[in-house]
Amino acid sequence: MTIGDLLREYRVNQNKKQKEFAGKILSPSYYSKVEKGKHKITAEDLISLLIYNQISVKQFFCRLDENYEENQFLEEQLNCLLAQAYFQNDKNKLETIKQKINKSCLSNKAKNDQLLYADIFLALVNNTLQDNKKLQNKVKEKLFNMDEFDEAKIMLYGNSMRFYSPSNNEIISQSLIRKYRAINNIIIQKYLVSICINMLIILIENNDLKDTKLYIKVLEENIDNPDFLFYRSVYLFLINFIEYKNLGEEKYLSKCKKVIEAFENFEMNAYADELANFLKEHK
Structure with missing residues (x-):
């Protein structure tokens, strides 16, 4: 039953x-x-x-x-361990967790789910997910159901947004915002900030600036948190770029260039180059 x-x-x-x-x-x-x-x-x-x-x-x-309650707790514990290993960029720990999953008392379906998450995290750490179409399709299949998101899946979605169409990204991101916006959890809020940043980038790339208000509002609610300094810098670049696109005033473009200079001054050259290329391509 x-x-x-x-x-x-x-x-x-x-x-x-x-x-x-x-x-x-x-x-x-x-x-x-x-x-x-x-x-x-x-x-x-x-x-x-x-x-x-x-x-x-x-x-x-x-x-x-x-055994249901025990297995449910074990799944949640494994999700937490996988997320921690990913944040630590620890490939060996991820492989160890995969072995732990295989030896666990979980059902075959639960094991397959956990092993899929482990493979996704490993692909993200190894920077191979972009080239693995089969795994990308599994990610989309697993994560598209918005009601089943937890912390680990929100993070996976934030790293997998490029695999979805712009319209699907809007559906998923807006659903996540509605569900988690009021939750007082800094990890969840950091994921939402990251997703909103990505959505602004996607909308700019598609020259669709009419639906930016929600994402900007969520960012304004969280962006002053000192833990979000990197996101604040990217947000300042994007908000000024959007103003430049809407109004055509050079002062906003100058502010974008100042953000790029700030990244260069902190020797974050990869991010500086990425923003400079983005500016050149979409202005």
Whole structure:
């Protein structure tokens, strides 16, 4: 019996509609897909749902699978380890985590999911994801469902935006902003800032500046954080470039060039060259 099957059984026995059963814990559309087995549900949301509907958590898990809660925790732990190894640029640690996944007690499906994430992180560290079309397609297939994003998947999406069409990027990024904008979590906010920066770049490249307001607003809400100094510098370049494109005034172009000079002064020449080329190509 699946989680969705068991939830449906309890809901029907309580003579409740899906909206009533889901309460404010899950949206009705998302809960409906949980029942059908099309969406996952986090352990936290599942337990909240059971408590909200006065269902014994212990009884539910016993009827479902006595190892479910343990496996859910293990998956979340592995996601965290993978993200940490990626941030540390540690290939050996990523390979070690892959071995740990293979030896774990997870189901075959869960193992395959975790191994895919490990392969993606390794490709990002090795800078080979751009040339691996097969892995790119797997990334798109896994990440396109916005409701299933967690911290690790937001980060993966931020590194994989080039594999999506501009319209799909708008759908995904705006959904993530709606879901996570108010969350007081500096890691999540850093991911959102990165995604908004990328979206402004994509919109400029496609000469589509009418839909920049949301991304600029999110950046303005977060950009003063000292931890986001790099993003603030890129933001200043982009916001002035957008003003130049809209108004055609040279003063905004001069400000863009000052940002490039700042990167050069800090000997961040790769970023300076990238912005200089961007300016040359799109002005």
